[in-house]
Amino acid sequence: MGRLLVLLVLAAIGLQLYFALRVGLATVVAPESTAFQRSEIWRLAIGDQPRPWRQQWVPYGQISDHLKRAVMASEDARFTEHSGVEWEAIEKAWDRNAKAMEAAEKRAEADQPVGNVKIRGGSTITQQLAKNLWLSSERSYPRKAQELVLTKELETVLSKRRILEVYLNNVEWGEGVFGAEAAARRYFNKPASALTRAEAARLAVMLPRPKFFEQRPNSAYVQRQSARIAARMQQVTPP
Numbered sequence: 514m515g516r517l518l519v520l521l522v523l524a525a526i527g528l529q530l531y532f533a534l535r536v537g538l539a540t541v542v543a544p545e546s547t548a549f550q551r552s553e554i555w556r557l558a559i560g561d562q563p564r565p566w567r568q569q570w571v572p573y574g575q576i577s578d579h580l581k582r583a584v585m586a587s588e589d590a591r592f593t594e595h596s597g598v599e600w601e602a603i604e605k606a607w608d609r610n611a612k613a614m615e616a617a618e619k620r621a622e623a624d625q626p627v628g629n630v631k632i633r634g635g636s637t638i639t640q641q642l643a644k645n646l647w648l649s650s651e652r653s654y655p656r657k658a659q660e661l662v663l664t665k666e667l668e669t670v671l672s673k674r675r676i677l678e679v680y681l682n683n684v685e686w687g688e689g690v691f692g693a694e695a696a697a698r699r700y701f702n703k704p705a706s707a708l709t710r711a712e713a714a715r716l717a718v719m720l721p722r723p724k725f726f727e728q729r730p731n732s733a734y735v736q737r738q739s740a741r742i743a744a745r746m747q748q749v750t751p752p
Contacts, residue, residue: 537670539646539667543570544683547645547647548648549650550645550691564688570682571693571705571706573674576681576706577713579709579713581677582713583743584680585677588641590748593749596665598639598640598665599635638680639667639668640661643667645683674752677752684720687699687724690723696716700712700715713746714740717739719735
């Protein structure tokens with residue numbers, strides 16, 4: 514039993530050293546793929562209808578400031594101010610999720626349709642990046658704990674500018690569409706550097722559910738949320 518415990522501790526230390534090395538490399542090396550992307554590549558490869566893969570890394574300066582502002586306004590308005598985790602946002606998300614689950618349980622007890630319960634995480638841009646780069650999409654306390662550790666490492670080692678650069682080059686924007694450059698060309702037939710304010714706001718709307726909104730590009734919800742994000746864009750300043 515003691516030997517097994519020692520092996521488990523050594524394995525945990527080895528895993529953390531591995532992650533620390535990957536975080537360090539991210540300061541100078543553009544991540545070629547993320548854990549989430551690799552799972553998506555496999556899913557698309559074994560699907561009945563293979564889809565093309567779109568992704569092209571571009572430097573921070575070749576991404577429109579409009580998109581940087583729109584994504585921050587939509588996903589993490591205090592990105593440049595916090596140290597990686599917004600505990601208040603997480604607490605609010607937990608409260609909303611608890612209320613949603615309670616309402617679903619009451620509907621189930623009354624034999625009413627439950628539908629899909631939306632779970633919100635309250636994650637910052639850095640947390641999302643940590644999860645997508647190296648972790649699975651499962652919801653568990655150990656995975657969340659590892660996400661928080663990686664988030665602190667990213668915030669300690671990388672600049673805010675680099676974190677946003679890596680995030681915008683790897684985030685999903687549709688089926689097989691990853692990164693700002695691929696998204697700009699897929700939806701607007703132009704490079705990421707040429708995105709307008711309105712176009713950037715529309716892309717930012719997609720981030721929580723990119724595959725869903727890819728099929729509903731002109732819905733009333735997308736138009737309404739785009740206008741709200743555009744109105745908030747000047748309130749944030751990219752790093």
